[in-house]
Amino acid sequence: MSQQSTLIELQGITKRYGLVEALRDVDLEVKTRQIVAIVGDNGAGKSTLVHIIAGLEQPDSGRIAVRGKELRIDGIAKAAELGIASAFQQPEFCENLDVCANIFLGKELSNGLSMRDDEQMHAKAREILSALSVPVRASQSIASLSGGQRQTVAIARTLLNEPDVVVLDEPTASLSVTQSAEVLDYIVSLRSMGRSVIMVCHDLPSVFAIADRIVVMRHGSICAVHATDETTYEQVLAEMAGVVQNNASIRERRRVLRARTPIERRVR
Numbered sequence: 001m002s003q004q005s006t007l008i009e010l011q012g013i014t015k016r017y018g019l020v021e022a023l024r025d026v027d028l029e030v031k032t033r034q035i036v037a038i039v040g041d042n043g044a045g046k047s048t049l050v051h052i053i054a055g056l057e058q059p060d061s062g063r064i065a066v067r068g069k070e071l072r073i074d075g076i077a078k079a080a081e082l083g084i085a086s087a088f089q090q091p092e093f094c095e096n097l098d099v100c101a102n103i104f105l106g107k108e109l110s111n112g113l114s115m116r117d118d119e120q121m122h123a124k125a126r127e128i129l130s131a132l133s134v135p136v137r138a139s140q141s142i143a144s145l146s147g148g149q150r151q152t153v154a155i156a157r158t159l160l161n162e163p164d165v166v167v168l169d170e171p172t173a174s175l176s177v178t179q180s181a182e183v184l185d186y187i188v189s190l191r192s193m194g195r196s197v198i199m200v201c202h203d204l205p206s207v208f209a210i211a212d213r214i215v216v217m218r219h220g221s222i223c224a225v226h227a228t229d230e231t232t233y234e235q236v237l238a239e240m241a242g243v244v245q246n247n248a249s250i251r252e253r254r255r256v257l258r259a260r261t262p263i264e265r266r267v268r
């Protein structure tokens with residue numbers, strides 16, 4: 001396997017909404033050809049974090065570097081320029097248009113005469129759908145698709161600008177087991193194409209099935225980062241719920257207990 005390099009690096013990211021501290025001092029590194037899953041309980045800060053990476057929100061403080069260069073991702077257009085594409089929950093489609101038109105929504109190609117170039121758009125849409133092996137025709141009506149197929153079209157849409165990173169928020173939410181499995185296959189295809197994926201996902205079996213790294217968030221902070229094959233479902237669940245202490249904090253607690261006198265130990 002060729003060497004992975006750092007694509008995106010966040011350091012000390014903080015974000016407040018009024019009195020709510022949605023993100024507190026968050027550090028995150030995403031490497032090339034890596035699927036990073038962000039998990040955590042409701043309100044842990046997952047969406048805020050991926051919205052910042054996708055350029056939808058600005059942090060209050062902290063630094064962001066893409067391919068080693070420190071910068072601001074101020075807007076989706078800027079994110080696209082940097083090779084970051086996103087698809088969020090409940091993708092918006094025009095129900096009266098076909099798959100191709102929905103893939104190009106707002107980004108239609110034109111020919112030399114400033115007219116919409118349907119032929120080129122259909123060719124590109126077919127290319128993207130076939131690269132992902134999506135069994136959906138570019139000319140098919142979007143209204144005729146199942147929830148899983150719609151989600152795969154939303155993923156296909158992210159590939160228009162040939163991004164290096166695709167950010168997904170709950171890509172398998174409200175899908176059946178079979179549909180979820182299909183969508184997970186498409187996400188793995190993104191990695192096979194050399195892309196990285198950052199995905200927020202509540203569904204731990206899906207996370208364990210495809211992620212390379214699992215980032216656990218709790219109360220606006222990252223409380224653990226694991227290589228998927230070095231952790232367990234139970235450990236991640238416990239970290240999400242805040243019911244385990246890491247080895248360092250256990251050692252620290254033992255050290256404090258040992259240092260106390262017997263009377264101090266009893267009153268605690």
Ligand SMILES: Nc1ncnc2c1ncn2[C@@H]1O[C@H](COP(=O)(O)OP(=O)(O)OP(=O)(O)O)[C@@H](O)[C@H]1O
Nearest residue numbers: 017020021022040041042043044045046047048049
């Ligand atoms: N636009 C906003 N205005 C005010 N508060 C917000 C806003 N967006 C998020 N928050 C708050 O920030 C905190 C983190 O929210 P966020 O949506 O990032 O969490 P999450 O982990 O994605 O949660 P969920 O899994 O429920 O979607 C929550 O307390 C939420 O209420």
